[in-house]
Amino acid sequence: xxxxxxxxxxxxxxxxxxxxxxxxxxxxxxxxxxxxxxxxxxxxxxxxxxxxxxxxxxxxxxxxxxxxxxxxxxxxxxxxxxxxxxxxxxxxxxxxxxxxxxxxxxxxxxxxxxxxxxxxxxxxxxxxxxxxxxxxxxxxxxxxxxxxxxxxxxxxxxxxxxxxxxxxxxxxxxxxxxxxxxxxxxxxxxxxxxxxxxxxxxxxxxxxxxxxxxxxxxxxxxxxxxxxxxxxxxxxxxxxxxxxxxxxxxxxxxxxxxxxxxxxxxxxxxxxxxxxxxxxxxxx
Numbered sequence: 001x002x003x004x005x006x007x008x009x010x011x012x013x014x015x016x017x018x019x020x021x022x023x024x025x026x027x028x029x030x031x032x033x034x035x036x037x038x039x040x041x042x043x044x045x046x047x048x049x050x051x052x053x054x055x056x057x058x059x060x061x062x063x064x065x066x067x068x069x070x071x072x073x074x075x076x077x078x079x080x081x082x083x084x085x086x087x088x089x090x091x092x093x094x095x096x097x098x099x100x101x102x103x104x105x106x107x108x109x110x111x112x113x114x115x116x117x118x119x120x121x122x123x124x125x126x127x128x129x130x131x132x133x134x135x136x137x138x139x140x141x142x143x144x145x146x147x148x149x150x151x152x153x154x155x156x157x158x159x160x161x162x163x164x165x166x167x168x169x170x171x172x173x174x175x176x177x178x179x180x181x182x183x184x185x186x187x188x189x190x191x192x193x194x195x196x197x198x199x200x201x202x203x204x205x206x207x208x209x210x211x212x213x214x215x216x217x218x219x220x221x222x223x224x225x226x227x228x229x230x231x232x233x234x235x236x237x238x239x240x241x242x243x244x245x246x247x248x249x250x251x252x253x254x255x256x257x258x259x260x261x262x263x264x265x266x267x268x269x270x271x272x273x274x275x276x277x278x279x280x281x282x283x284x
Contacts, residue, residue, distance in 0.1 A: 005035055006037050007035060007036045007060075007061050009025065009060065010064070011038070011040050012073070013066035013069055014042045014043055014045075014069075016066070019066065020280050021040075021064060021066075024256060027272070027276040028268070028269045028272040041063070043069075045068075048069065055095065056098045057098070060095050061264070062262065063093040064256075065091050065092070070091055073102065074089070074090055077093065077100045077101065079099065079100075079102070081101070081103045083142065084104040086172060087138050087141045088137065089137070090104055091105060091259075094262050104142075106135060107138040108258050110139050110142070110225065110250075112250075112257075113253075114250075116250065118246055120221065122143055122146045125192040126149050126151075127143055127148055127192070127194075127195060128154060128188070128194045128195070129151060129152070129154065130155075130181065130210045131154075131155060132155035132161045132163075132178075135197040136164065139197060140164060140165075144173045149175065150176075151177070152177045152178065152187050154179050154180070154181040154187075158178065158180045161179065164176075165178040184212065191220065192221065193220070194211070194220055194221070196222075196223070196225065196232070201226055202226045202232070203229055211234070213234065220243045221243065222235060222238035224246070226247065226248050227249045227251075227281065228281060230249070231247060249277055249281070253273045256273060257270045
């Protein structure tokens with residue numbers, strides 16, 4: 001029951017029509033009798049400052065931030081977590097004493113998923129990241145921050161891969177290199193874990209694949225941050241080669257759980273969040 005003690009949370013972005021986050025959070029809170037309400041907040045860019053000023057004086061304890069405002073939001077924050085500062089974008093805001101504090105849980109969400117679902121120890125592994133966009137940036141910076149042995153960024157536009165690689169080495173651990181995405185054959189033997197951060201293979205273009213899967217072998221773990229479809233073409237072909245595979249559901253749930261922990265300083269109802277997301281995907 002919504003009342004004056006209800007703690008408000010929200011997702012700031014535009015558009016938000018296809019986001020699973022409000023349903024995932026609200027169903028999990030409902031199951032656990034938590035007096036929280038998570039709202040979609042579609043905002044035009046010119047109104048962000050006014051909206052944030054209003055939110056600070058309401059019952060809001062935090063926000064998630066999505067496209068296209070993960071960078072723009074940083075202009076209006078009072079404090080920024082060091083990792084989010086390195087990444088250069090924010091997807092989670094905590095509101096405390098009318099101050100806005102920014103974090104980035106995207107990379108942590110993937111890392112937690114790898115640790116929980118595939119028993120990965122970051123420090124012992126060599127990573128190949130496909131793509132050099134925002135998701136790649138969050139993941140590469142987080143893996144480097146957590147001590148990854150080696151990271152290679154592969155991208156069609158090699159200058160973007162080069163720039164991101166140099167930034168990771170400069171801001172975090174010097175462990176990152178870059179290649180053209182067509183040159184994966186040159187590094188695949190020195191790779192333990194492949195992570196697709198591109199949109200290739202996402203619904204409705206499910207036949208697309210970001211790499212030549214003939215290069216894979218059973219020693220590789222292949223992770224795709226896409227969760228619709230649950231198994232992308234990359235994961236289907238990787239599984240045929242005997243690889244361990246992991247889809248994007250774990251990242252989605254764990255980044256949300258990390259955000260909840262930041263907002264409330266309590267553990268999130270992760271199992272319920274997973275169940276809600278699985279049910280949503282099955283309905284799609």
